[in-house]
Amino acid sequence: MTVPAITLNNGLRMPQLGFGVWQVPDDAVTEAVLEALAVGYRSIDTAASYGNEAGVGEALRRSGLARDDVFVTTKVANPDHGYDRTLRAFDASAERLGTDVVDLYLVHWPQPGHDLYVSTWKAMERLYSEGRARSIGVCNFHPSHLERVLKEGGIAPMVNQIELHPLLAQAELRAFDAEHNIVTEAWSPLGSGRLLEHPLIVEIAREYERTTAQVLLRWHIQLGNVVIPKSVTPERIRSNFEVFDFELSREAMERIGGLDEGRRFGPDPQTLEG
Template sequence: MSNVPGITLNNGVTMPQLGFGVWQVPDEEAPAIIGHALDAGYRSIDTAAAYENEKGTGKAIAASGLPREELFITTKLWNSEQGYDTTLRAFDTSLGKLGLDYVDLYLIHWPLPMFDRYVDTWRAFEKLYAEGRVRAIGVCNFHPAHLRRLLGEASVAPALNQIELHPNLQQEQLRAFHSAHNIATEAWSPLGQGRGILNDKRIGAIADKHGKTPAQVIIRWHLQLGNVVIPKSATPSRIRQNIDVFGFELDAGDMTAIAGLNTGTRLGPDPDTQDWVG
């Protein structure tokens, strides 16, 4: 059984605070890699139509033998499918690839404000939610301006916003907006894609102090901030290490030191200008 704590979303649905991301996992490798994660105790799996591994994810779920109600499966609508009718068709496609009757969380992958379709897209999300085909609905990469518009026009508030968030991009203002509106914060690229953060001397010193790896320290930092976090690895030993973060706690000095790493540096695109629909 998993020892990962849950967080309760604004509609009462509970999801694991620590999950497993499958971005850049090839579809043919997904069953084995996700199988390692499920064996290690992960119960939340985060995929997306754009990752092109929903079929492999579905195979891993089927092969696990785990009861469906023990799993929390997230997928995302890709940019080219935004719009009311296209969203409904895209959801059916994703559900078919996953081989599931429902998903636990469905997310709009990017706001694409220049195309102005995310409100119509959200109405389709609300329909899927009302029909019980999705247990919770949310967004990715939405700035406060996008969220304010959605909150002003929606019948159902987003349960979660998945954003780029790591020690070099700590997103304090956006996290504060989430907190004020009861929207959960989920971090993608929580380890900064390994670009320097894992080798930072301050992270290394904290890791040595606790007898943990730098990745474990950063994941623990996310958890103590209250973030949902979805680290990805294809290496079985690291998959196990990344979930072994509940036997220690960072102290105030550790948290302050990591707060000092914030540079506001993005690894991914700016949601205000991301316009890729290919």
């Protein structure tokens, strides 16, 4: 099964479905990533703050796949904001991953109270211009943060990775991203697992004879989001990948979209400073 790709604003193609490894310990992540790659995933999303880049790198080496066949994303951690620290942080991440080039490098959180995300972004632009990061972007940026980067930086972000699920549909932010040709990527696409037993999702899953996770992931796919579900269970890793052989009706999409209540399960990007 071939995963559709989204074209970023620099022309790079990014798989629409990837494999996330948040909260997967380094000693468990290698086997999980190997399983995902065996199933067919070709995009892996990690971060310096996850503490598992080395394990991801080990999986990439052991997979037998060519480096260019896997789209690798990592992120600069909050303590490493600022121009010089960001450059050093990238070097450290690349070394742990065992690669000279990262496909997508992201600013993990804006930390607006520290007011360093613009200088951090300028370091990202340097990494991009040097070809060390094939694409660059941000995570958890609100329109106000994006506007500063667009105004004070020289390159528009290619991706904005945000908490996004039916209870937090982020319509205004997705519209802002689309207006500026920034791809929206969803983390916590299943609502940190809390939506897997939601009565409406269960009902729609029964109608389509699918798992609730598959219904939720399909909702994201049809919205045009890039999505990165996480699991360490081989059966779920496989079933989460099987979302391209069915389609939700407009009615089902609207019913799921109607769940939006602006509810976050993760931190508020405007106030997180650590």
